[in-house]
Amino acid sequence: MVNPAAAASLVVAGYPSPTIATVAHAFTVTAKDAYGNTDVNYTGTVHFTSSEYSAALPPDYAFVAGDGGTQTFSATMNLPVIHTLTATDTASSITGSQTGIVVTLLDTDNDGCADVYELGANHAAGGQRDPLNPWDFFDVAVPYSAIQTTAGKNKAINGADVLAVRNGTGHVAGDGVYNVQYDRTPSTASGEPWRSGPPNGAISGVDVLVARDSTGDSCM
Ligand SMILES: [Ca+2]
Ligand SMILES: [Ca+2]
Ligand SMILES: [Ca+2]
Numbered sequence: 001m002v003n004p005a006a007a008a009s010l011v012v013a014g015y016p017s018p019t020i021a022t023v024a025h026a027f028t029v030t031a032k033d034a035y036g037n038t039d040v041n042y043t044g045t046v047h048f049t050s051s052e053y054s055a056a057l058p059p060d061y062a063f064v065a066g067d068g069g070t071q072t073f074s075a076t077m078n079l080p081v082i083h084t085l086t087a088t089d090t091a092s093s094i095t096g097s098q099t100g101i102v103v104t105l106l107d108t109d110n111d112g113c114a115d116v117y118e119l120g121a122n123h124a125a126g127g128q129r130d131p132l133n134p135w136d137f138f139d140v141a142v143p144y145s146a147i148q149t150t151a152g153k154n155k156a157i158n159g160a161d162v163l164a165v166r167n168g169t170g171h172v173a174g175d176g177v178y179n180v181q182y183d184r185t186p187s188t189a190s191g192e193p194w195r196s197g198p199p200n201g202a203i204s205g206v207d208v209l210v211a212r213d214s215t216g217d218s219c220m
Contacts, residue, residue, distance in 0.1 A: 005033040005034060005035065005037070005039070006033060006039065007031035007032065007033060007039040007042045007044065007069070007089070007092075007094055008032060008033050008034040008094060009031075009032050009094055009095070009096050010029055010030070010031055010032070010046065010087045010088070010089065010094055010095055010096035011028075011029070011030045011031075011032055011096050012027060012028070012029055012085055012086065012087050012096045012097055012098040013027065013028055013030070013098055014026065014027045014028045014098075015027035015075065015085055015098050015101055017100065017101045017102045017103075018102035018103070018104055019077070019101070019102070019103055019104075020103070020104060020105070020106050021077055021078055021079060021080055021103050021104065021105050021106065022076060022077075022078055022106070023076065024056070024074050024075065024076045025074065025075065025076070026072050026073065026074050027072070027073055027074075027075060027085060027098065028070055028071065028072050028073070029046055029070065029071055029073060029087045029096070030069060030070040031044065031063070031069045031070070031094075038068070038069045038070060039069045040068045040069045041065065041069070042063050042067070042069040043062070043063050043064060043065060044062075044063055044089040044090070044091060044092060044094070045060055045061065045062040045063070045089065045090045045091065046060065046061055046063070046087045046088065046089055046090070047060050047087070047088050047089075047090050048060075048073070048075070048085070048086065048087055048088075049086045049088065050075070050077070050083055050084060050085050050086065051083045051084040052077045052078065052079050052083040052103070054078045054079055055075060055076060055077050055078060055079075055083070055085075056075060056076040056078070057075050058073040058074065058075060060090065061073070077101065077103040079103065080103050080104050080105050080114075081102075081103060082100060082101065082102050082103070083101045083103055084097050084098065084099045084100075084101065085097060085098045085101060086098075105117075107131075108131050108132060109130075109131055109132055109133060109134035110134060111133075111134040111135070111136065111137040111139070112137055112139040112153040112155050112219060113126040113129065113137040113139070113155065113219035114126075114219065115131040117219045117220075118130065118131040118136075118137070118219075119131060123192070123194050123217065124216060124217050124218070125217070125218065125219065125220075126217060126218065126219030128192065128194065128195070129194060129195065130195070133197065133198075135184055135185075135196055135197055135198045135199070136194060136195055136196050136197070137157070137194075137214075137217075137219060138157050138161055138165075138184070138194075138196065138210065138211045138214050138217075139153045139154065139155055139156060139157055139161060139219070140153065140161050140164055140165070140181050140182060140211075141153050141181060142160045142161065142163075142164040143160075143164055143167075155218060155219045155220055156217070156218040156219070157211065157214045157215055157216065157217045157218065158215060158216070159215065161211050161215075162208060162211045162212050162215060164182060165182045165203065165207050165208050165210075165211045166208045168182040168183075168203040168207075169203050169204055169205060169207070169208060170203065170204075171202075171203050172201055172202045172203070173199075173201040173202070178203065179203075180199050182203050182207060183199035183200065183201070183202065183203045183207060184196040184197065184198075184199065184200075184206075184207050184210050184211075185197035185198055185199070185200045186206050186207075186209070186210050187210070193209070193210055193213035193214060194213070194214045194217060196210045196214075
């Protein structure tokens with residue numbers, strides 16, 4: 001066994017990426033000497049920080065001899081985007097980070113609009129929708145024809161979505177061209193066209209109207 005030198009850095013690792021915001025996950029902190037060996041005798045106190053200012057981080061932790069230089073912790077990222085998780089020794093300032101942790105928001109129905117936005121009040125921001133209805137946010141993976149220049153969902157309902165639906169009009173389930181993603185059942189809620197429902201087997205002008213009426217809505 002290698003007899004380690006004093007700890008020179010902390011290795012923060014194991015936090016899952018990509019991951020979903022607001023869910024707690026485990027990660028490890030390991031004290032390493034300058035040669036990359038684990039400092040099994042490390043008894044420093046580590047303090048946690050993150051680029052995600054609202055993250056739920058562990059309290060300061062004082063390593064004990066029985067830890068063998070490594071310990072498992074738990075943290076929760078609450079905001080999406082890409083974050084860093086850092087542990088720093090409060091006395092010596094040796095430190096280490098796990099970088100590039102990709103955090104996304106939960107989108108239960110996978111319609112491109114995260115639950116937290118679907119539950120919001122502003123329909124133009126994706127709100128007043130149902131996080132369990134995958135057909136109420138009309139962002140589609142264009143194209144339906146070569147006219148389209150944008151590929152894939154972009155979390156915004158715009159002219160490309162409307163055009164893609166329009167180009168699919170006249171097709172019905174089973175005709176070999178029909179694509180279910182351009183088909184909706186219109187909302188039955190008065191004045192609330194964004195509450196569209198599941199496919200009804202025919203892509204028609206009504207679907208174009210449903211898409212058009214939600215144009216400008218986005219869900220970031
Ligand atoms: Ca959703
Ligand atoms: Ca939905
Ligand atoms: Ca339809």
